[in-house]
Amino acid sequence: MSLIEMSHRSKEYEAINNSAQQLVRELLDVPPNYKILFMQGGGLGCFSAICMNLMGRTGEADYLVTGTWSSIAAKEAAKYGKVNMVFPRPETRSIPHPRTWKLSENASFVFYCDNETVDGVEFNYVPETRGVPLVADMSSNIMTKKVDVSKYGIIFAGAQKNIGPSGVVLVIVREDLLGNASKYCPTVFDFAHISKNNSVHHTPTTFSVYVMEKVLQWIKRCGGVDKMAQNSYDKSTTLYNAITNSNNFYVCPIEESCRSRINIPFRVGGANGDDALESKFLEEAEKLRMYQLKGHRSVGGIRASLYNATSVEDVKLLVQFMEEFRKQHGPK
Amino acid sequence: MSLIEMSHRSKEYEAINNSAQQLVRELLDVPPNYKILFMQGGGLGCFSAICMNLMGRTGEADYLVTGTWSSIAAKEAAKYGKVNMVFPRPETRSIPHPRTWKLSENASFVFYCDNETVDGVEFNYVPETRGVPLVADMSSNIMTKKVDVSKYGIIFAGAQKNIGPSGVVLVIVREDLLGNASKYCPTVFDFAHISKNNSVHHTPTTFSVYVMEKVLQWIKRCGGVDKMAQNSYDKSTTLYNAITNSNNFYVCPIEESCRSRINIPFRVGGANGDDALESKFLEEAEKLRMYQLKGHRSVGGIRASLYNATSVEDVKLLVQFMEEFRKQHGPK
Secondary structure, three states: OOHHHOOOOOHHHHHHHHHHHHHHHHHOOOOOOEEEEEEOOHHHHHHHHHHHHHHHHOOEEEEOOOOHHHHHHHHHHOOOOEEEEOOOOOOOEOOOOHHHOOOOOOOOOEEEEOEEOOOOEEOOOOOOOOOOOEEEEOOOOOOOOOOOHHHOOEEEEEOOOOOOOOOOEEEEEEHHHOOOOOOOOOHHHOHHHHHHOOOOOOOOOHHHHHHHHHHHHHHHHHOHHHHHHHHHHHHHHHHHHHHHOOOOOEEOOEOHHHEOOOEEEEEEOOOOOOHHHHHHHHHHHHHOOOOOOEOOOOOOOEEEEOOOOOOHHHHHHHHHHHHHHHHHHOOO | OOHHHOOOOOHHHHHHHHHHHHHHHHHOOOOOOEEEEEEOOHHHHHHHHHHHHHHHHOOEEEEOOOOHHHHHHHHHHOOOOEEEEOOOOOOOEOOOOHHHOOOOOOOOOEEEEOEEOOOOEEOOOOOOOOOOOEEEEOOOOOOOOOOOHHHOOEEEEEOOOOOOOOOOEEEEEEHHHOOOOOOOOOHHHOHHHHHHOOOOOOOOOHHHHHHHHHHHHHHHHHOHHHHHHHHHHHHHHHHHHHHHOOOOOEEOOEOHHHEOOOEEEEEEOOOOOOHHHHHHHHHHHHHOOOOOOEOOOOOOOEEEEOOOOOOHHHHHHHHHHHHHHHHHHOOO
């Protein structure tokens, strides 16, 4: 009998579910007063779930909008209460300095997106919230760096970038934040309910959890999050160096202090990009079996996503290709 | 590149997504004014989603509670508005006659569970609602019989019983019911939003949809829903006959007029069941590689779930085992 035929209440699935939880706890050094949940509905579902679980306390929350996903999160939050923008959304791809932030007195939580997948903007520090629970969307950089979980109220991440296939969302939540779900919070989004039932109250996406458990084992075998962090540093440094040393043939539009180690957008043929050259770049990359380098449709250009499954060697091949492409198509 | 590594916006996944939709439309003869959605959050998530999409119109809804799942659905609905119980929950496992039903003047919709998975109670007719949109949970009997979709406002089903693995919910919704989501409806549960974005606005459970598409192809190859209906009739008749002809060694507690063709609960050793005999029954069945015959923990006894993947031959083997078990352990 295969895993996908099995009952989610079988002892076989129970073992997988428990092992995956235990691996998350171990790999991220999750303190005992945090619960680990596996949910459905993606990161977008979690945007709503967080509000329905936490916002009731004061009816408002603070949002740090630094790109596409935090912007969508703030819009979703407005359904559930008052949303305070801690700073106006930056016009360039950057993170305003904390001394310019306006945190509210009355926020139930402070939300931010630790790594903006589309925009390529990443925090390299933990936002200071003066005791207000901090909620982090780490969908695109979970397990790519060490995290001090104790500084967070909630960390959540869709599995599909770094730790598994789509269909499961990892939620790490501090126990004292459980039990305040709003009246209209669907049971499937009630963190306390999911926690009490060990993430198997209703049928989970068993295959996704199964594969996630295998990926977490793989991360552990590789040397854990420390090794993934080292890889992420090596991969991103290699690529940013190639961009920096390209005489503006390749241009990364992100402010240096907040460049993502994971999603690296750049233009080909100058700061505004040359559409024809970028198409050519993608076409030739595909011939070398380098796929999905196209920037998100909302921002254009090229985007290299250096998730955990991408090796240092993969990035070296990309950089080598970029050098050759520049020699062929760049200014002589 | 495997499916689970692929972007849900790739042309490869788009083809799978469209093919699965087309197969549902073809197999269930879905009229053109109905949309086919693939969602997340399971049937339980759908209990909430339905209310947040439809209940706003009048603030109330009618529920036909005939077992475990419709009871949970009614409880979930009470979060979102006034729930009218069309009849008191029956004390025996049966469906009260429609002439005893009290439908409300002001219901936004009438909800029922076409087949109660835990209890083994199934409707063999479509409830008449005098024009009020009818909402059916068909999680455990979708594609096991012909359905006149035009009689429904919404049909939904978690895939994991008859049409695929867990992680995807099929929703068939009449177009005119779209666009009325409540203010606090999460975007991932807004049917209009999912429909407008062809079920790929946010990352779907790609693997589950992929396998579902394969299962739908298989149903088509076998001869479509007609063939599955014939199989369901043959399988359930074979098993019920064995129970009926067992001199009350096997007893099915469900009223005859509403016995499920899909989930068939029975007791071993008389109407109240003999715990020791039932344990023995399960143990010996497992030796013959017949698994998961244990009744749901809330009702006990034995339950044979004859989903589409179970063949007529499988049921013949079960019945053969039951005969032998009775000869060995029944009254001489």
